Amino acid sequence: MASIAAEFALLSSGLDLKRRVFNVPILPLRVGVKNRLNCLVTKALLQEQLKGLQKTKDLGFDVVKEIELRENGFMGMRKTKLVCTVGPACCSSEELEKLALGGMNVARLNMCHSTRDWHQDVIRKIKKLNQEKGFCVSVMIDTEGSQIHVLDHGAPSSVKAEEGSIWFFTKEKFDGCRPFTVKANYEGFNEGVKEGDELVVDGGMATFEVIERIGNDLRCKCTDPGILLPRAKFSFWRDGKLVEKHHDLPTFSDKDWSDIEFGISEGVDFIALSFVKDAAAVNHLKDHFSTKNESVKVLAKIECLESLKNLEEIVEASDGIMVARGDLGVEVPLEQVPTVQEEIIDLCRRLNKPVVIASQLLESMIEYPTPTRAEVADVSEAVRQCADALMLSGESAMGSYGQKAISVLRMTSTRMELWGREENQQCFLPQIGESLPDQIAEQICSCAGQMANKLAVDAIFVYTVHGHMASLLSRNRPNPPIFAFTNKNSTRMALTLQWGVLPITFDLSDDMDANISKTTHLMKAKGMMKQGDVILVVSDVIPMSVTPSVYQSLQVVVIE
Numbered sequence: 001m002a003s004i005a006a007e008f009a010l011l012s013s014g015l016d017l018k019r020r021v022f023n024v025p026i027l028p029l030r031v032g033v034k035n036r037l038n039c040l041v042t043k044a045l046l047q048e049q050l051k052g053l054q055k056t057k058d059l060g061f062d063v064v065k066e067i068e069l070r071e072n073g074f075m076g077m078r079k080t081k082l083v084c085t086v087g088p089a090c091c092s093s094e095e096l097e098k099l100a101l102g103g104m105n106v107a108r109l110n111m112c113h114s115t116r117d118w119h120q121d122v123i124r125k126i127k128k129l130n131q132e133k134g135f136c137v138s139v140m141i142d143t144e145g146s147q148i149h150v151l152d153h154g155a156p157s158s159v160k161a162e163e164g165s166i167w168f169f170t171k172e173k174f175d176g177c178r179p180f181t182v183k184a185n186y187e188g189f190n191e192g193v194k195e196g197d198e199l200v201v202d203g204g205m206a207t208f209e210v211i212e213r214i215g216n217d218l219r220c221k222c223t224d225p226g227i228l229l230p231r232a233k234f235s236f237w238r239d240g241k242l243v244e245k246h247h248d249l250p251t252f253s254d255k256d257w258s259d260i261e262f263g264i265s266e267g268v269d270f271i272a273l274s275f276v277k278d279a280a281a282v283n284h285l286k287d288h289f290s291t292k293n294e295s296v297k298v299l300a301k302i303e304c305l306e307s308l309k310n311l312e313e314i315v316e317a318s319d320g321i322m323v324a325r326g327d328l329g330v331e332v333p334l335e336q337v338p339t340v341q342e343e344i345i346d347l348c349r350r351l352n353k354p355v356v357i358a359s360q361l362l363e364s365m366i367e368y369p370t371p372t373r374a375e376v377a378d379v380s381e382a383v384r385q386c387a388d389a390l391m392l393s394g395e396s397a398m399g400s401y402g403q404k405a406i407s408v409l410r411m412t413s414t415r416m417e418l419w420g421r422e423e424n425q426q427c428f429l430p431q432i433g434e435s436l437p438d439q440i441a442e443q444i445c446s447c448a449g450q451m452a453n454k455l456a457v458d459a460i461f462v463y464t465v466h467g468h469m470a471s472l473l474s475r476n477r478p479n480p481p482i483f484a485f486t487n488k489n490s491t492r493m494a495l496t497l498q499w500g501v502l503p504i505t506f507d508l509s510d511d512m513d514a515n516i517s518k519t520t521h522l523m524k525a526k527g528m529m530k531q532g533d534v535i536l537v538v539s540d541v542i543p544m545s546v547t548p549s550v551y552q553s554l555q556v557v558v559i560e
């Protein structure tokens with residue numbers, strides 16, 4: 001039985017990862033995808049190695065990353081971050097630990113589902129695992145938001161709609177089961193809808209023609225037969241264009257505010273805001289935090305047509321973006337979703353905001369232990385486009401193969417990162433900083449990226465309080481990993497989402513030489529670095545007492 005170590009030994013045997021410049025040949029693989037998945041019984045192997053590593057958590061270093069470094073070397077470390085949705089299939093401490101060992105960087109809780117107590121229990125379990133086992137998994141809550149969907153369609157699971165059948169869509173309450181009747185969740189669901197419009201369910205699962213509008217109801221004829229699922233989403237179309245209804249709906253419901261307050265009180269790291277329409281919604285939430293001095297990060301989910309129209313202002317206002325392809329595919333013709341995804345990723349990189357690609361990455365793995373080849377290609381494409389993070393939804397929340405799914409993301413992204421290295425660095429990055437120190441920081445990070453690649457250094461070290469310098473380095477997508485030393489826990493947890501950054505808690509001092517020598521000594525003492533390793537050191541720690549630019553620096557250090 002092969003191990004992850006063997007898998008990576010296999011990878012690296014075809015490559016001198018450390019010094020080679022990256023015209024990667026087709027990598028030799030002895031075994032097929034399925035075999036590799038089957039052999040990734042990670043827990044026993046990793047648990048074994050964890051035993052000797054518990055002390056590392058004193059340095060605030062993620063134990064899983066430490067194992068990866070020991071096994072794969074600097075250049076073999078995965079850069080793309082992984083987000084897993086937690087649901088009934090993975091909410092025990094044991095299952096959460098397996099996901100953490102499998103590479104989960106962020107655990108996402110979708111507030112649409114389960115109870116407050118359930119969410120609280122999961123958040124506390126994750127924090128306990130971080131503390132006791134030395135993981136660095138941050139927590140994201142995802143608001144329910146408002147959208148028009150099915151509340152009741154007269155069956156516990158799916159219902160088939162046959163061609164030509166007549167259905168009523170209503171907001172009226174009714175008891176018991178009424179055949180061919182679908183109850184919507186929103187009073188004004190039929191406002192602005194006209195006879196002759198198309199009602200599309202879940203982006204194409206079934207299509208109806210609106211025959212008549214009667215008060216709160218719509219009488220419709222099924223024109224494209226299909227399946228209605230619980231909570232199926234509606235969209236209305238006229239002459240091939242979406243009838244926009246999101247502006248009628250609030251971005252924050254009372255439940256969303258209460259979930260947000262709950263998240264803050266539990267110390268979550270990210271809030272993903274559903275159905276953001278413009279920057280005002282993001283600013284509203286951020287203002288709400290600033291009055292409370294919270295450091296939680298706000299991600300805007302791009303999932304409705306209006307959010308696409310206001311994309312740039314939303315990206316600028318947010319701390320990060322989620323391309324929520326599930327709902328986006330209801331409002332945008334499916335064939336447009338891939339180009340929209342690529343545009344959002346490019347914009348986020350230009351504006352230096354982390355971006356998560358979400359929904360249906362490995363959908364078939366909810367049921368099956370292997371992905372389709374098309375799913376692997378989709379994941380690879382998101383990695384090639386340099387997304388910061390990939391997200392599992394139902395695959396981890398309710399599927400039987402969550403651990404295998406995270407293995408597929410891990411292996412596929414590591415492989416594509418090696419393949420795509422030259423391409424990563426060809427992106428044009430405009431200057432975004434306005435003040436002189438910000439512009440200096442940007443130039444230093446851009447030069448650092450180029451130097452790191454040209455000198456083939458082993459690692460980049462950055463000392464950062466708020467994480468800005470680390471994110472600027474990440475934006476350049478350099479080949480070596482970025483070790484970000486910070487004294488702020490909130491910075492450490494926020495950096496879990498950024499491409500190529502390994503956040504480490506460290507007691508920073510104003511004396512930069514002391515920071516460098518202490519961190520290199522610690523890494524060497526732990527056997528993670530050795531004599532002759534070359535590090536590029538970038539600093540952004542600005543003591544109040546000196547001119548800022550003095551402490552923004554770039555230097556090359558060879559470990560003695």
Ligand SMILES: Nc1ncnc2c1ncn2[C@@H]1O[C@H](COP(=O)(O)OP(=O)(O)O)[C@@H](O)[C@H]1O
Pocket residue numbers: 085086087088110112113114326393394395397398
């Ligand atoms: N906390 C939870 N409790 C129960 N089921 C969940 C939970 N989170 C996710 N799920 C299940 O996983 C599926 C996929 O998750 P997600 O994509 O986040 O939700 P949705 O399908 O509502 O957009 C959900 O439809 C639901 O069946």
Ligand SMILES: C=C(OP(=O)(O)O)C(=O)O
Pocket residue numbers: 110112142274303323324325326327328358359393
């Ligand atoms: C991630 C998404 O949002 P949710 O799962 O909350 O609907 C999506 O729509 O793709």
Ligand SMILES: [K+]
Pocket residue numbers: 110111112142143144145274
């Ligand atoms: K949600």
Ligand SMILES: [Mg+2]
Pocket residue numbers: 274303324326327
């Ligand atoms: Mg959604």
